[in-house]
Amino acid sequence: MKKWLLYLSLPLTLIACEGGASEAERQQTLETEVMDLHDEAMADMGKIYRLRRNLTSLRDSLQAQSTDTGTISLLTRRIQELEEADEAMMEWMRQYKAPDTLAHQQAMVYLNAEHQKMERVKSLMDSTITNAQETYATYGKK
Template identity: 55%
Template sequence: MFALPLLLLLGCTEGGASEQQELEATVLAKHDSAMARMGDIFKLRRNLRTLRDTLATHETDSATLQALSKELEGLNRADEVMMDWMHNYKAPDSLQHEQAMTYLRQELQKIERVQVVMDSTIAAAQKTYKTYEQQQ
């Protein structure tokens, strides 16, 4: 008589844990995907700085230099957004299931926003770099 309710309770608990593990794995996979783009940010920053410095020595117009500086600032912000998320993320090990699920859903939304910021910033910086690289 007690076995059936106990089995149902254990089944729900295991299912909840599995659901939580899956959600946490999704959050961490999004993080890993975003981290893979950090190399793009570092490379673009280096290339944009070099290009800006080279063009500055050739007395390029200030609008071009400002455009390159603007993209550098954007890449710095994208880097900061990612680092902030990483520093603030805490594994929900000590939370109850529902609290952990709520936390993980919020973190999933945050890391997805980080990805959007990074992707759009990288795309804009690549476009700007290609545009002005030809002026060297």
Template identity: 50%
Template sequence: MKNQIILILVPFLLLTGCNQGSSEATQQEELEANVMAIHDDAMARMGDIYKLRRSFRSLRDTLAARQTDSATLQALQQQIDELNQADEVMMVWMRNYTAPDSLQPEQAKVYLQQELQKIERVQTVMDSTIQAARKTYQQYEQQK
């Protein structure tokens, strides 16, 4: 009788264990997909940062040639610096990120949760910087 119970329980326990393992793997895959989706979106925003930075430099140079007041030129340079910082925040995250392939499932999950929070902060910094830069550019573009 004991042998029959053991024969019934062992496969059941193995199947239950396999389902939990695949669930952890699925969670890890979903977390990694979320991290990469935000990364990909942020990478697309890098083009916006590049274009805005180029526009600000051109505007700054045009206004400097017209001998615009130094406060305006400093404001434009500050916006360029903020765009550079937003760019650098993304570059730092990318340099520090490594795929969690060599980590145990639980460690990988923790790592990916941390990376998700980091890349969300990067995205917030980039979005707010881009939004502020566009607003500032519109104000100064009229002076051109």
């Protein structure tokens, strides 16, 4: 019976001593999450470039025909929004620095802030792409 209790208590003791992920593992996990968000956003950059090109071409052809200024104004606004989303991503990439030289607590604060920034950039890109796609679908087929 005593041996049985010993065998049962050994794994429980090992689990209790492990105490979950280490500081380095938590930091690496958070940094990976930030970079995964970045990678998702980067995958959408091609959509931004294509939509900007398509909307610019459509706007230019409508301007040449001297047609509806409201539509031209909307297309110009959507192009500007795409440019702003692109610039938000570029700005994040320019300012991001891997927290290799920071102490753990400082690195976690920095990475949490960068995670929030990247979520905002990704959200901006997603909404901008959706609006541009809807606008192009509406006016690009006329």
